[in-house]
Amino acid sequence: MARCKAPIPEEALLDYWARDVAGGDETERVEEHLFACSDCSARLHHLAALGAGLATLVRQGRVSGIVSRAIINRLQRDGVHVRMFSLWPGETVPCAVFPGDDLVVTALRADFSGVDAVTLSVTGPGDSPIAQFEDVPVPGPGGEVLWVTPAAVVHEMPSMRLELTLASAGATRAELGRYVLEHWR
Numbered sequence: 034m035a036r037c038k039a040p041i042p043e044e045a046l047l048d049y050w051a052r053d054v055a056g057g058d059e060t061e062r063v064e065e066h067l068f069a070c071s072d073c074s075a076r077l078h079h080l081a082a083l084g085a086g087l088a089t090l091v092r093q094g095r096v097s098g099i100v101s102r103a104i105i106n107r108l109q110r111d112g113v114h115v116r117m118f119s120l121w122p123g124e125t126v127p128c129a130v131f132p133g134d135d136l137v138v139t140a141l142r143a144d145f146s147g148v149d150a151v152t153l154s155v156t157g158p159g160d161s162p163i164a165q166f167e168d169v170p171v172p173g174p175g176g177e178v179l180w181v182t183p184a185a186v187v188h189e190m191p192s193m194r195l196e197l198t199l200a201s202a203g204a205t206r207a208e209l210g211r212y213v214l215e216h217w218r
């Protein structure tokens with residue numbers, strides 16, 4: 034079997050699998066690729082064969098990064114305990130995890146008018162970089178960017194202030210929002 038040279042990222046594969054109603058450019062792109070690529074098809078089958086699937090992946094701490102609302106909905110339906118924090122630009126929100134939490138979701142709202150993709154930067158004390166996500170597609174003007182972290186990871190974090198910045202991707206890099214999570218344990 035030929036190794037895939039441009040594998041579909043695991044998040045995109047999960048996203049595709051989690052969607053109840055297929056449709057849209059992204060779905061078409063994934064389907065076209067899967068049709069032609071036995072490597073990625075096998076990965077998709079493997080994901081689906083996990084049974085509880087996503088919920089299992091979450092509990093293994095394998096789901097992190099930027100995910101879609103379809104995935105969050107699917108997870109909640111499968112009994113995953115999601116702790117969600119929603120922030121508007123300029124907001125400071127206290128955040129913590131509690132026993133029984135599986136996943137921490139930070140929902141970043143902003144005015145995404147005229148923006149196709151964004152960069153999310155997360156920094157800790159003294160501007161230390163914690164995470165950076167490039168070219169994250171946004172789902173329309175009123176959409177939100179959902180950043181997911183396994184609860185076990187957040188649980189290990191010391192109390193600290195996290196600053197999140199959303200900027201439009203590409204040359205302009207206009208700042209769309211700045212958010213603060215006051216993490217405590």
Ligand SMILES: [Zn+2]
Nearest residue numbers: 037040070073
């Ligand atoms: Zn492939």
